[in-house]
Amino acid sequence: MDINVKLKPQSERGSLPSDDNQLGFGRIFTDHMFVVDYHEGKWKNARIMPFGPFSLSPASLVLHYGQEIFEGMKAFRQENKKDVSFFRPEKNAKRMVDSAIRLDMEPFPEEHFLTGLNKLVNIERDWVPNSHGTSLYLRPTLIATESVLGLKSSSDYRFYIILSPVGPYFSEGFKPIKIYVEPSYVRAVHGGIGEAKTGGNYAASLLALKKARASGCSQVLWLDAKEHKYIEEVGTMNQFFVMDDIIYTAPTDGTVLKGVTRESVLQLAKDQGYKVKEEYLAIDQVIDGIKNGALSEAFGAGTAASIAPVGELRYKEKVYQINNNRVGPISEKLYELLTGIQYGRIKDEYGWNVLVKDD
Ligand SMILES: Cc1ncc(COP(=O)(O)O)c(C=O)c1O
Helix, strand or coil: CCCEECCCCHHHCCCCCCCHHHCCCCCCCCCEEEEEEEECCEEEEEEEEECCCCCCCCCEHHHHHCCEEECCEEEEECCCCCCEEEECHHHHHHHHHHHHHHCCCCCCCHHHHHHHHHHHHHHCHHHCCCCCCCEEEEEEEEEECCECCCCCCCCCEEEEEEEEEECCCCCCCCCCEEEEECCCCCCCCCCCCCCCCCHHHHHCCHHHHHHHHHCCCCEEEEECCCCCCEEEEECCEEEEEEECCEEEECCCCCCCCCCHHHHHHHHHHHHCCCEEEECCCEHHHHHHHHHHCCEEEEEEEECCCEEEEEEEEEECCEEEECHHHCCCHHHHHHHHHHHHHHCCCCCCCCCCEEECCCC
């Protein structure tokens, strides 16, 4: 794939805020983006160009039927302050192909995804912030651009990657968050699109998120669509519980996103000698566990937040505190290991970090 590079003049480029505390999450964008179009059966015109608005037909299929998918991943400034590494980027490239297939879109080839991403991030190296808990968030996106109102799969697509320097996802930092258990709305059904990373899943979640925020919680914990009983995942994270010293998370059997962090946490936990089970827990089991002391910790895991300890569940007007609203030892250990590898503080025995190469 040839990539045509057209950079902004140096004098027009932006820079990181002087204080990393001003980064927030996903509000600041770097100077350039990677864009490539699919037309007449071919990916064409791969380019790196200044970040800015697109011109799209108002009839584009993405705007009417939501044919779109995306990824969320990060590049981390390493301990030596010079190198920058991706974390398991091939997993996101592959998941994006799987999402494309589910939404009947033209998948963007994995090797081109990784090449375009490396070239863009290499150009934008100076945008990777330095301090602990910060990173460069990477947002590959695929949208349906054919201009037609009849319901069909698009014949034309645009794939693009934009980059945003970010601080911690939750303003709390690495402190316990509050989670709202949604009793009636659902996120995903078996046979649906829950496993795909597509905008529709997040659009469907917003009304419940508003309820969660109104009750002082940061995210929604989703229950299964059939019985409103089994715990699936949180808004932007896979959910874990420690019950009777076993680490539980829901299986990925169609409704839950196959999180890269989830897979990494399961591996780290097993290698630390913890017992892990990919099994459904019922919300009543979790509440009983909180009451009788069997449930010692809960945490969410995802790219945006890495590991977020959960200190409180709100379910049907009742509040349940977990571990006295303190960070538990297993959450802390897994957080230290995961972020230690990501920032290069701990030796990466797994080959998960992929250095951004000069090219
Ligand atoms: C619904 C949902 N579940 C889980 C995750 C965690 O996935 P990952 O670890 O790949 O970021 C995310 C975040 O991307 C998500 O949006």
